[in-house]
Amino acid sequence: xxxxxxxxxxxxxxxxxxxxxxxxxxxxxxxxxxxxxxxxxxxxxxxxxxxxxxxxxxxxxxxxxxxxxxxxxxxxxxxxxxxxxxxxxxxxxxxxxxxxxxxxxxxxxxxxxxxxxxxxxxxxxxxxxxxxxxxxxxxxxxxxxxxxxxxxxxxxxxxxxxxxxxxxxxxxxxxxxxxxxxxxxxxxxxxxxxxxxxxxxxxxxxxxxxxxxxxxxxxxxxxxxxxxxxxxxxxxxxxxxxxxxxxxxxxxxxxxxxxxxxxxxxxxxxxxxxxxxxxxxxxxxxxxxxxxxxxxxxxxxxxxxxxxxxxxxxxxxxxxxxx
Numbered sequence: 377x378x379x380x381x382x383x384x385x386x387x388x389x390x391x392x393x394x395x396x397x398x399x400x401x402x403x404x405x406x407x408x409x410x411x412x413x414x415x416x417x418x419x420x421x422x423x424x425x426x427x428x429x430x431x432x433x434x435x436x437x438x439x440x441x442x443x444x445x446x447x448x449x450x451x452x453x454x455x456x457x458x459x460x461x462x463x464x465x466x467x468x469x470x471x472x473x474x475x476x477x478x479x480x481x482x483x484x485x486x487x488x489x490x491x492x493x494x495x496x497x498x499x500x501x502x503x504x505x506x507x508x509x510x511x512x513x514x515x516x517x518x519x520x521x522x523x524x525x526x527x528x529x530x531x532x533x534x535x536x537x538x539x540x541x542x543x544x545x546x547x548x549x550x551x552x553x554x555x556x557x558x559x560x561x562x563x564x565x566x567x568x569x570x571x572x573x574x575x576x577x578x579x580x581x582x583x584x585x586x587x588x589x590x591x592x593x594x595x596x597x598x599x600x601x602x603x604x605x606x607x608x609x610x611x612x613x614x615x616x617x618x619x620x621x622x623x624x625x626x627x628x629x630x631x632x633x634x635x636x637x638x639x640x641x642x643x644x645x646x647x648x649x650x651x652x653x654x655x656x657x658x659x660x661x662x663x664x665x666x667x668x669x670x671x672x673x674x675x676x677x678x679x680x681x682x683x684x685x686x687x688x689x690x691x692x693x694x695x696x697x698x699x
Contacts, residue, residue: 377402377451377529377559378423383432385418385583392418394583395432402528405555407570407591408563410580416563417457419580420533423561424454436529453527457534459518463507467498467517470506471524478525488524495550496520497543511538519547523554530554532562536569548573604643604652605631607669608660612639618659619643624652638668 378400385393393415400406410416421427423434425441425448434441439448462470471489480488493502496516501509506517515538522530535551536544544566551560551573564570570577571591579587608615612630619628624645631640645652657667 377404377437378561379433379435380419380423381433381435383419383422383429383434385415385422385427386430392583393422393429396580396583396585397432398578398585398588400559400561402559403555403557404576405552405560405562405574407574407577408561408580409567409570409577409587414580415583416580417533418583420454420456420531420561420563424452424531425449426454426456451528453522453525453530455518455522455532455535457537459514460521461506461514461517463505466503466505467493467509467513467520468502470517471520474521475524480525492520492524496523497546512540512543515539516543516547519550523550526558528558530558530560532560534564535562536564536566544569602645602672604645605640605669605671606643606656606667607634607638607640609638609666609668610664611637614663615639615641615660615665618656618663618665622652622655622659624655 378398380396380398383393383396384391396415396419408416408419418427422429423436423441425434425445428442434448436448437451439451441448462473465473468489471492472485475485475489490502493499496519498513498516498520501513506514509517515536519532519535522532530551532551536547539547548569551562554560555573560573562570562573571594574591576590577587577594578585611633616630619625619641625643627644629642631642633639643652653667653670656670660667
């Protein structure tokens with residue numbers, strides 16, 4: 377459905393996208409991850425034909441976006457981060473206007489708009505001026521125009537921004553239902569949203585593609601790395617050498633001293649099934665220190681995502697270091 381070949385984009389001297397190549401198959405629901413300024417919106421704008429690329433090629437359903445833009449765009453429904461709304465129209469007028477642009481047959485237009493309003497939860501405001509809508513209803517209207525006409529490819533940039541928790545749940549379910557037989561590319565800063573909706577994630581950093589994997593793989597990574605939170609007697613300087621000496625600890629981070637003559641640490645360990653706490657207890661006892669508290673906590677899905685989209689935190693050191 378989607379193919380990008382060595383796509384680059386320059387804004388003057390700034391390289392916003394640097395040789396991005398990827399393919400998205402029919403029926404996939406794919407998440408696009410990256411920090412602010414990583415190039416996500418630029419990539420979406422190029423993919424949908426809103427912006428031209430500086431180099432490379434974009435194909436949608438086999439159509440070259442540069443040579444056959446109308447043919448390529450016919451397959452796309454797009455929700456940019458700022459929905460393209462006309463404040464002087466009512467919701468119904470606007471969606472019918474969009475439907476005409478998408479060449480929905482006149483005999484079907486009113487029925488399809490009414491059905492979309494029902495699906496997205498706009499029935500009660502279909503006769504209201506867009507300028508008078510709340511942010512949540514404006515966002516729903518933007519989602520409705522993207523889905524109208526049942527496009528084969530749905531591109532959504534932050535689709536649930538501005539919605540309340542109930543609306544977010546409803547829209548996520550709508551996207552999942554829409555993606556059962558269509559392709560969806562979604563960018564969101566709500567990382568659990570990507571994990572719940574998507575089957576695959578594409579990771580952009582500084583304009584370059586740095587990762588492409590199934591969400592199931594990320595969940596395996598989530599299970600594979602555990603965090604052991606501990607409280608020890610003594611101070612940071614006394615306990616740091618002990619932690620450095622244990623091979624089962626991949627990294628550790630100092631969390632502070634909540635009580636006098638004690639300190640808290642977070643340890644990253646690869647396999648919580650091994651007897652790390654027993655080894656830690658023996659090593660501390662040999663150093664004249666006590667293990668006051670310990671508990672395992674798996675990395676959250678947000679932390680797994682952040683480890684892929686952000687540089688390693690300087691406060692988190694490998695075994696043998698501390699902060």
